[in-house]
Amino acid sequence: MRTIHLAILAPLVGGCQTITMLSDANNFAYTGDIDAPSHETASGVNIEICWDELTDDIQCHEVDPTSDPKLITMARFNNLSEVEVEQQISDDSLDQSSLSGFLTYEIQGGETCAQLEDFTLDGTPVVLSEQYYEGGGTYLLLFGRTNIPGQNIISMDFLVPMESSEVVEVDIGPACATLDFTADLSSAESIELNAGGSSWVVDWGDLTTNGLGNPIALANIDRLLLGYYAGMSVADIEASFLDLELVATDLYYMELFNTFEADLAEATGASGDFSGFDPVDGTWVLALMCTTCSNPAPLFATVIVPQ
């Protein structure tokens, strides 16, 4: 039987271009230990929750409490302790099946307090005494920047309903101390790219693990970030890794869809299209991001050494 080749040819990236294959050895490593505050409250009754002091998020980025939070989610876990919830969020292993209930509240513009009795089950009112009570599980309160539960998380706090408590007000404070994030870029093998030229193609199809060492979801990579950090060493960048986009001297982005490779020449930033690694005296970092994931850490990050 004759075989005919009718496959759609992968887009050619240029006749003589060099493709730099990214490997797991190039990828940074990180840990993100979470220690969320606990608030003991009365059980089975309405609680007023206020967040006017929620002025920074778990990445220590500034938050406007009157405009940034869009959704409050109270997730309930029957079979997990606070420590287990924190651990599973930290290592990205939390399954939906651990969830035994959730209530949400869509924040109206400008408000900084909400009543727990106004939280709904996806729009359906609930009887609070059946949803929030001592022994009902571990209750995690999440503030998010979108109306999708679990996405773009600003803060995490535990609520602990106690029959012995008479507390009916909870103040949510700054979230900067919730996440202890440590990034290790220096242990990863940097990649070398020509400082000049007109094309710098990188291919990440061979990556198997993310910065946590977990299997990487290549399909979720939807943004490439190329940053230049003048006067900053790799250690400096590690120390402010959660501010990767804030402390950069120059930033270039590419939105990605359905691809495992990209030409950095197509990345654009405030100073225009990327045209080469000039200057070369600072530090260049390449990161592959997932903008729809709840974990804000890049799936891949590495240092580029221009040649």
Added chain:
Amino acid sequence: MSRTLTLLSLGLLAAGCCGPDITNVEVTVSEVIPTVATVTWETCEATTGYVAFGPGDDRELRTHTELEPATEHSMTLLGVPANTDGSFEIVVVDDDGAESPGDVGEFTTGGLAPGLPGLEVTGSGMDQYMVLPMLGSPVGLVILDAAGNFLWWHFEDRGLDVYRAMLSVDGESLLYNAASVSGDVSEDSQIMRVSLDGTQVTAIDVPLLAHEFVEHADGTIGAMIVEYVDDGEGGEIKSNGIVEIAPDGTQTQVWSAMDCFDPEVDVGDDQEYGWTFANALDWDGTYYYMSLRNFSTVVQIDPRDGSCGWAFGDVGATITPASGSARFMHSHQFEILDGGFLVFDNDGSIAQESRVLEYAFDPVAGTAEQIWEYTTDPAVWSFVLGDVDRFDNGDTLVTWSVNGLIELVRDDQPVWTMSSNFGSAFGFNTVREDLYAADDHL
């Protein structure tokens, strides 16, 4: 005579040039859903055919056979995972059913869309496909194989939810409901149709859609709706009905809960959220079967005259569980078996735990006796949705929707599980042995 011979000769000549040979074969991978490929080919003679295909050289998948002979052909290949080299073989079928395979072609599927949830699969024994709505992040619908591969996807990003999705009976598209059932139902709800390659999306406006719809063999859609009925005292009763949408688009309401139940007499739970609060619908070719959440009852409905047959459960029931049998509460999907009744029981346990109940069920005798109960370990509470399917070999597939967990249960043990990462839940589960409609459905 001479001229006649000439014409005959020309006819023979033409017949000699025009046969069932396959020419101009092309394959195109969809840019919208890159796991889907479309194969086109031509035959000089009008023929029917199908395409055998699959990953690598394994061509155990096959499309349905074309209904009408044609010279220009097109088939969509669905079932190969992302980023996979596959092969296909066009097979021509003659009038006698004899099959003539053509050459083997190759194709390569593309990558997955960003935003699809992480899934973990353990165990074995599952060999079915699942058409699943996704809730939370993202909202949309997917087709999954037993290994947890995303074979197809479509996102619904208009702020509406998706509760039921299915392949259309003609095998050419997927149907889903874009609706909102919590709180106030949406006036903007629609039944959506998406072509297999994802390039065409059309909508049927069905205001106040509830959780479920079914498609009849002739393409008629039966959809569960919310209807607001005057209570005679200046208020409204939030009731339910069924609207049928004919293939020509004509919409007809064929049933109202008011036809069979009395709001003064049949009063269930949680009336502040609605009277009947219908939440699941099945169709057996003659009758609809609807789950009424606030009644904790499943009712048989005859759309020909809007009457009700048996009603099994609690409020308004003609059949109740036998003494000593567990009762289901606020249940969602169910399956009527030969002599049995299987139901996803959201709230019937004392604790906030969901479970599956099975009854020996005889609607003629009006008896129902519990014979099986299953709860996963650790127990989960799917406070809404939930689905259950019984396979021919006795296995039971349980979809713990809110919990993003699906289990294949055999001898009271989960032998295969699929779980989603935090933030992603499932709607009702439409299970398929084959992604292509059986030819007798066409």
